[in-house]
Amino acid sequence: MEKPVIGLVPLWDEKKDSLWMLPGYMEGIARAGGLPLMLPLSADKTLLEQLTGLCAGFLFTGGQDVYPGLYGADVSPLCGPICEMRDLMEKALFSIAVLEQNKPALGICRGIQIFNVLLGGTLYQDLPSQLPHSVLTHQQKPPYDQPVHQVAIEPGSPLHELLGVDTLAVNSSHHQGIAELSPKLTPMARAGDGLIEAVYMQDRAFVWAVQWHPEILVPEENNGKIFGAFVDACGSEGSIRFHPTSPAKQGWINV
Ligand code: MN
Secondary structure (H helix, E strand, O other): OOOOEEEEOOEEEOOOOEEEOOHHHHHHHHHOOOEEEEOOOOOOHHHHHHHHHHOOEEEEOOOOEOOHHHHOOOOOOOOOOEOHHHHHHHHHHHHHHHHHOOOOEEEEOHHHHHHHHHOOOOEEOOHHHHOOOOOOOOEOOOOOOOOOEEEEEOOOOHHHHHHOOOEEEEOOEOOOEEOOOOOOEEEEEEEOOOOEEEEEEOOOOOEEEEOOOHHHHOOOHHHHHHHHHHHHHHHHHHHHHOOOOOOOOOOOOOO
16 A cells, blocks of 8 residues: 655755755654655645645644744744744645644644644743743753653543553753643643643544654654554545545545
8 A cells, every 4th residue: 555645844944045854754754654745835825735635644843933923922032033934834734734624733843832823822932931930851952862851641632542651751842832722722741840742633633743852752662653643644544545436525526
């Protein structure tokens, strides 16, 4: 059977004026049986609709801070660099692929933040100043494949079902995080300071997001399983993709 094609939102390097990709994102998908494909950086609706037909699912990668105006906040001096094109692309892609067509999506780091914002939630623009009671390291120094804090996994959540463990040691490379959670997202894991570090959408086939970086930890079994669950969800979609006699579903007509 052909592997499900999974589109990755490209990373943007402002200094080099270039698009790029960290191999871990691709390896995580490939190890789980998917075919990773880096997308162009575009918010063109027609192009994104075509890409949504081409791809069985989408990985929303890490990256710059989300523009605070998207959740109605002024830009704090402590907010990091933003990438307007990624904000625009992800808003359009999420709308078409996830909200209209119910495609599987996995969000990592920035991914969990943009999902929350696009669904009406808000972010802390700078955790060290806005979560001063926290003693946790959320922005670690290299090496990034070393866990620096634990997350408690919500009993009964899909992540708990998948991993069968109550806690997970994770890496952490973020200075922003979920402040007010979207009512459309349900927590799956929290850090010891209360910060939400994993979520899912209850009314979608597979929309999960994590604040840590499983793509760097992926040889580790539990983080590999997260990619596995995502690619499996894309595979069930993909099985329709390659069998044109299957009943049509919404969003399937133009593929
Ligand atoms: Mn963290």
